[in-house]
Amino acid sequence: MANRRQFLTGLLATGLAPLPTWADAGSPAYLSAAARADGAYVLCGIDAARAILFQIPLPARGHAAAAHPTRPQAVAFARRPGTFALVIDCTSGQTLHTLTAASGRHFYGHGVFSADGSVLYTTENDYEAGEGRIGVWDVTAGYTRVAEFSSGGIGPHDIKRLPGSDVLVVANGGIDTHPDSGRTKLNIATMAPNLSYIAEDRVVETATLAPDQHKNSIRHLAVARDGTVAFGMQWQGDTLSPPLAGLHQRANAVQLLKVPANNLRQMQSYVGSIAFSADEAQVIATSPRGGMVQRYDARTGALQDSFAITDASGAAPAPDGVMISTGTGMLMTLGDDAVSVQTPALQWDNHLVALG
Template sequence: MTGRRGFLAGMLATGLAPAASWADAGAPRWLSAAGLPDGGFVLCGIGAAMDLRFRIALPARGHAAAAHPERPEAVAFARRPGTFAIVIDCAAGRRKAELAAPEGRHFYGHGAFSLDGRWLYTTENDYEAARGVIGVWDADRGYARVAEFDSGGTGPHDIRRLPGSDTLVVANGGIETHPDAGRAKLNIPVMRPNLSYLEEGAVTETVSLAPDLHKGSIRHLAVSHGGDVAFGLQWQGGEDGPALLGLHRRGEAVRLAETPEGALRAMQGYVGSVAFAAGQREIAITSPRGGQVQIYDMRTAGFLRSEAVADACGVAPCPGGLIIASGTGDLRRIGRMPDRAAHPGLMWDNHLVAL
């Protein structure tokens, strides 16, 4: 792959080759950050057979990545509260640019591209004002920062684009933080999480949880092909909370999943990732704390089943069902074609990004 990447890069430099695609990066199906036994960190491309297609060094621990919709380019974000994001040319196997959070800001580990790939949107904390911000970066001008707008709440974490549009949905977790306090949560008694929908930099719809659920921090998102939004909660109270998965469609009320008490307790109040299965009829949430993967019915929001997977967090659709990444180095398919691949030299981080 290294020789092929070098040849391709040379051809592109002379203008003799067509634009690169994800096939030129080894045709990965998913991206994930991972830790190494020596303390280093990498971004990996994972193939359909759960094999590695590339591995590119990161300067520190990664969290999630945003994949460009047209070219083999990914933006790897630092774990919150990080201040860097690395743009990687995955075909050439090299860094293309580095984004630095503006003074007084930090990233939250997630970003999303516009429909045409021109703009990158990043979730950020304006920590002196306790204000959520969406940064706008021009991918065609070396990822220059060109604008910003309010996220519609405090502590924006995940951000997704609704299919076929440039409407953004943001998970405002509601938690105030400040670098001087490390990862301490400063406003738990009065936190107010919400989902905000944004169009052209303006909030067009906001959905909040009921007042008695205000300690349910909305952190991670998945969006179906039809525009349904699934969100995972991280409960900030002293108990497990009444629900850890919610569903929403624009213009409608939030639906909270119904979970048996024992299954809810097993998650230990924490959802690390959420994804729609390949058929769009089921939704999965993971808990690395509880070592659990739980599956819910999309139509009824009812609990279907659970599976114990040690340190499970990253989850994404795959043919026949879902793929799960574990901090132990395992990749596991669940569904109609169960399978497993071990990568003992890698500790998969929080998220699998489907390409």
């Protein structure tokens, strides 16, 4: 093996060997951060059959990851509010670069690459100004931070790219925080969450909620092939929450998904992840707090069914439905039937990141 690696390294140095791809890392279908039974933290690659392909050590608890579109590289983000992210070679497990948040900034645990993989975008907080920023990192220059621009709101959390373009959509949760106060929420009374669409470093469209729902923090995103954005929210009010998931298409009004009050209570005001099914006919929202997963009709917005799944959080499309991960170590494919694989040596963190 060592001789083969030396041979390939020599070929790469001369430019004669093809660049490595995700196939060289075992062709993972998903990435997820996890905690091991011994207390160590890892980034895992998972295949479509729910087998664990690799476990790469992390220095602290992870949140989400960004997968390079062609190279077997992942950016693993610290749990928010974190100030570091690691660029990992998923074939060797080596840390290639450590990204450090700029002075006066912290990461929110999410990022996304440009379509060609030459740029990484990260959601960040300018905590002295109380403004959301998007960091711009030049991948070709060794993940050097080269610029930043407004996220279009406060508390940008998730960020995605619309298919076939470099238009970004950002979930501005609306919550102001400061490292001196930890995770304390400083502006609940004046929250103003939104979805911001950004093209060429400029906000070109913003979608907002009704005024009486301004405490519904927009946190997590999924994007369909036609550009429809599904979003999950976390209610910061003292009353029963309004719907916690919605859909949006550019130039249209926000559509909140329809859910009876009893089913809404089961979610305990909190959506942890959101995903489209593989055929995009359904939207799935998870609640680790409520121990629930809800499935909606993506066309009508109506709730179809609910599943009690302890500490369910991660969600991503699967060939036969949606993959769900849990903090109890379960990987489950939610289709017409629920199929689970228990991995008791791992406790999955918040998100499943689908590749491709």
